[in-house]
Amino acid sequence: MTALIRLEHVTRRFQVKRRPGTPGVLGTPSVPFIKAVDDVSLEIQEGEILCVVGESGCGKTTTGKMIAGLLKPSQGKIFYQGEDITTLKDESWKRYRLGVQMIHQDPYASLNPTHSVYRTLAAPLKRHWPVGSESAIRSRARELLEMVDLTPASDFLDKYPHQLSGGQRQRVAVARSLTVNPSFIVADEAVSMVDVSIRISLLNTLLRLKKEMGLAVLFITHDLALAKYFAWEGRIGVMYLGRLVELAPARQLVEAPQHPYTKVLLSAIPEADPDVTRTKEHIQLRSMDVPSLLRLPSGCAFHPRCPFFEGGDCETVVPQLTSFRDGGAEYSGAEGLGTAYSSAVACHPAQRRRQAGLVNETAAEAD
Numbered sequence: 103m104t105a106l107i108r109l110e111h112v113t114r115r116f117q118v119k120r121r122p123g124t125p126g127v128l129g130t131p132s133v134p135f136i137k138a139v140d141d142v143s144l145e146i147q148e149g150e151i152l153c154v155v156g157e158s159g160c161g162k163t164t165t166g167k168m169i170a171g172l173l174k175p176s177q178g179k180i181f182y183q184g185e186d187i188t189t190l191k192d193e194s195w196k197r198y199r200l201g202v203q204m205i206h207q208d209p210y211a212s213l214n215p216t217h218s219v220y221r222t223l224a225a226p227l228k229r230h231w232p233v234g235s236e237s238a239i240r241s242r243a244r245e246l247l248e249m250v251d252l253t254p255a256s257d258f259l260d261k262y263p264h265q266l267s268g269g270q271r272q273r274v275a276v277a278r279s280l281t282v283n284p285s286f287i288v289a290d291e292a293v294s295m296v297d298v299s300i301r302i303s304l305l306n307t308l309l310r311l312k313k314e315m316g317l318a319v320l321f322i323t324h325d326l327a328l329a330k331y332f333a334w335e336g337r338i339g340v341m342y343l344g345r346l347v348e349l350a351p352a353r354q355l356v357e358a359p360q361h362p363y364t365k366v367l368l369s370a371i372p373e374a375d376p377d378v379t380r381t382k383e384h385i386q387l388r389s390m391d392v393p394s395l396l397r398l399p400s401g402c403a404f405h406p407r408c409p410f411f412e413g414g415d416c417e418t419v420v421p422q423l424t425s426f427r428d429g430g431a432e433y434s435g436a437e438g439l440g441t442a443y444s445s446a447v448a449c450h451p452a453q454r455r456r457q458a459g460l461v462n463e464t465a466a467e468a469d
């Protein structure tokens with residue numbers, strides 16, 4: 103099956119401006135650069151949910167922007183419905199750019215404060231939805247507001263962003279993204295600036311739209327608890343310092359995490375029952391310092407912080423994201439990027455355990 107989106111070894115570098123007079127670090131290029139995203143390969147199928155989680159600066163937004171065509175990869179290829187996006191022109195480029203819509207974190211910044219809700223929705227409708235009359239456009243705008251649970255729609259059509267709450271603004275941003283009938287939504291921290299009390303209802307709206315419209319969603323968040331809720335029927339990818347370190351169906355990632363960083367993130371999620379939270383094992387990092395992207399640690403970039411650090415190849419060889427069949431054989435090439443495999447992990451000891459067929463054991467149990 104052709105994937106809706108496919109990333110092949112995608113890397114994105116940024117030059118880092120050095121302040122005038124600041125000396126360079128021995129061994130770094132004269133114009134230093136960072137790899138915000140480093141050798142990421144993955145596939146997203148039609149109608150699928152993929153959550154990307156990781157701490158601030160690990161490259162989530164950069165990945166989302168490249169997928170949405172807002173940033174170019176420095177290396178690697180991105181395919182939309184099987185076509186390399188760098189080869190798309192005119193109509194096919196337009197189809198891709200409209201087909202993949204991005205919802206940003208800050209609904210305050212993403213809506214024009216001088217445009218009413220109607221004008222915000224009518225502008226793309228007029229451009230891309232040739233229905234003619236003003237009344238047809240008004241009726242479609244009303245429909246879109248109802249789809250994002252802003253009801254009755256007539257109460258919202260003539261409002262301006264400053265007259266709406268944060269959650270309502272974000273719903274308008276979602277409605278605007280739907281004006282062009284996308285097949286794929288990139289939701290970048292779409293609920294993190296919204297009051298905690300209405301986060302779940304906004305997530306539920308997105309989940310309902312995904313189901314009703316058959317949308318694929320890339321949901322970007324730093325909060326694994328949110329990812330767990332949103333992607334329970336989909337997959338979760340964990341990023342660390344620009345690289346994907348684990349990618350698996352959500353249930354499997356939560357119930358049998360393979361990568362030490364995933365285990366740390368999971369152990370930090372508070373449970374609904376305070377007694378369970380109190381007794382839950384908290385896996386401690388060896389160091390709280392996040393390395394600079396300018397000077398990454400050798401081998402596995404997580405090694406200075408990794409609670410399961412074993413030395414040897416942990417310090418010398420960069421672990422590649424590798425997926426395994428049950429029983430330990432490796433998937434390779436295109437097959438390894440699909441949704442059929444059980445999980446993929448970039449950690450030497452975890453890969454050795456997978457090769458040995460020890461799928462569900464934690465590092466401690468396997469030792």
Ligand SMILES: Nc1ncnc2c1ncn2[C@@H]1O[C@H](COP(=O)(O)OP(=O)(O)OP(=O)(O)O)[C@@H](O)[C@H]1O
Pocket residue numbers: 116117118136138156157158159160161162163164165324395
């Ligand atoms: N335009 C840019 N120019 C230079 N560096 C950039 C640029 N955009 C992002 N970066 C850097 O790339 C790295 C990854 O940034 P990115 O915004 O993708 O991270 P993120 O995971 O989305 O973080 P957050 O959770 O804080 O939003 C960071 O170090 C960031 O400073």
Ligand code: SF4
Pocket residue numbers: 361362363402403404405406408409410411412413415416421448449450451452
């Ligand atoms: S490769 Fe080694 S240092 Fe890196 S995550 Fe795995 S155990 Fe930890």
Ligand SMILES: [Mg+2]
Pocket residue numbers: 162163164290
């Ligand atoms: Mg971001």
